[in-house]
Amino acid sequence: MADDAGPDAEPAAAPPEAAGEASPAADAGTAPVPDRRRRRGLRAFITTVSVLVAALLAFAIGITLFNAVLMPRLVHGVNDVQVPNLQGLTLEQAEQTLRPLGLQLSRAGERFDPSLPRGRVLEQDPAPGEFLRGGRRVSVVASLGEEFSSVPALFGESQRSAEVLLRSAGLRLGVITRAPNEDVGEGLVAGSDPGAETVLPREAAVSLLVSTGPGEESFVMPDVLGREIGSVRRQLESFGLEVETPHGASVGPIVAQEPAPGSRILRTAKVTLQASGRVIR
Numbered sequence: 001m002a003d004d005a006g007p008d009a010e011p012a013a014a015p016p017e018a019a020g021e022a023s024p025a026a027d028a029g030t031a032p033v034p035d036r037r038r039r040r041g042l043r044a045f046i047t048t049v050s051v052l053v054a055a056l057l058a059f060a061i062g063i064t065l066f067n068a069v070l071m072p073r074l075v076h077g078v079n080d081v082q083v084p085n086l087q088g089l090t091l092e093q094a095e096q097t098l099r100p101l102g103l104q105l106s107r108a109g110e111r112f113d114p115s116l117p118r119g120r121v122l123e124q125d126p127a128p129g130e131f132l133r134g135g136r137r138v139s140v141v142a143s144l145g146e147e148f149s150s151v152p153a154l155f156g157e158s159q160r161s162a163e164v165l166l167r168s169a170g171l172r173l174g175v176i177t178r179a180p181n182e183d184v185g186e187g188l189v190a191g192s193d194p195g196a197e198t199v200l201p202r203e204a205a206v207s208l209l210v211s212t213g214p215g216e217e218s219f220v221m222p223d224v225l226g227r228e229i230g231s232v233r234r235q236l237e238s239f240g241l242e243v244e245t246p247h248g249a250s251v252g253p254i255v256a257q258e259p260a261p262g263s264r265i266l267r268t269a270k271v272t273l274q275a276s277g278r279v280i281r
Contacts (some may be wrong), residue, residue: 058177061255083138085128085242086121089122094121102134112202118145147202154189154196159210162189174205180215187211215267229254229275242270252276 029152081101095105113122123141126132149170154162163173175192181190189237191209194200219239232254233243256274259265 016086027145061235067276079134080131081134083124083126083130083132084126085138086124087128088116089121090119090122091140092197094138094140096248103132104135104137106137106139108139108141108146112147114201115148116143116145118143127218148199148206149202151194151196151200151206154192154208156184158187159189159208162192162208170202171200171204171206174207176208176210178210180213181209181211182214184211186213188239216268218264218266221257221259221261221263221265221271224254224257224273225261228252228255229273233273236271240267241265242268244270244272246272246274250275 054203081103083103084097084101086097089097089106098105099102107235108125111122116122120143121140122143125139132138145163151171152165152169156163159176168174179190184190188211189208190211193209200206219241229245229250230250232251233245236243252275254273255276256272258272259269265271
């Protein structure tokens with residue numbers, strides 16, 4: 001009987017339904033890679049990239065230090081120093097700047113320049129930033145400041161000659177005014193503004209007064225009040241002046257005159273005299 005089977009009896013075959021199910025042991029051989037393996041791979045990648053970045057950064061820093069520190073020493077020598085910028089400094093300040101570097105100051109000359117005051121460094125050789133062996137000299141050109149000129153004497157010169165003299169003095173021609181003048185002939189310089197020997201900055205303008213020749217003759221009207229009109233009239237007419245006596249009063253002391261005493265009158269002017277009409281005895 002089946003129920004009486006001994007211990008050696010073979011187990012009964014599994015049902016067909018059970019045979020079709022996969023066992024856990026069989027599934028273990030084909031399972032996907034766990035998440036912790038992916039994380040380990042990602043960490044390894046990040047570490048590799050970090051090492052590369054650090055290596056590149058260290059390389060860049062090394063190149064910079066080499067170019068800034070070692071390369072100048074290899075090219076220029078250990079005793080070479082970099083020339084500082086001396087432009088704009090006084091000569092004393094320039095010497096104090098060079099002394100700690102073992103360099104000396106050499107004055108190569110002076111030049112007028114309005115951009116820098118007198119005694120300041122205008123140019124230098126070698127230029128700032130160049131390298132020079134200790135004990136060598138740095139040549140400088142000092143500024144003389146703004147250049148000044150003195151106005152030459154131009155009185156009596158022709159206009160063309162005055163322009164040449166102004167250019168020779170480092171000045172330029174300004175405004176030209178023409179007017180009559182009794183002292184010099186037509187076309188000659190009667191004066192300048194500023195006057196002769198005035199000190200001006202270089203390229204300053206000087207204006208000229210050029211004569212157009214003698215002007216019309218003029219006189220100063222005297223005070224004739226109280227004087228006998230007859231004698232005064234004869235004296236004024238001798239100078240070429242025209243004298244009028246209104247109301248026909250041609251005798252007696254003068255009681256009114258026109259122009260007033262002290263007025264400047266031309267030869268063509270008219271003088272009006274008013275007499276009292278009574279003879280002074």
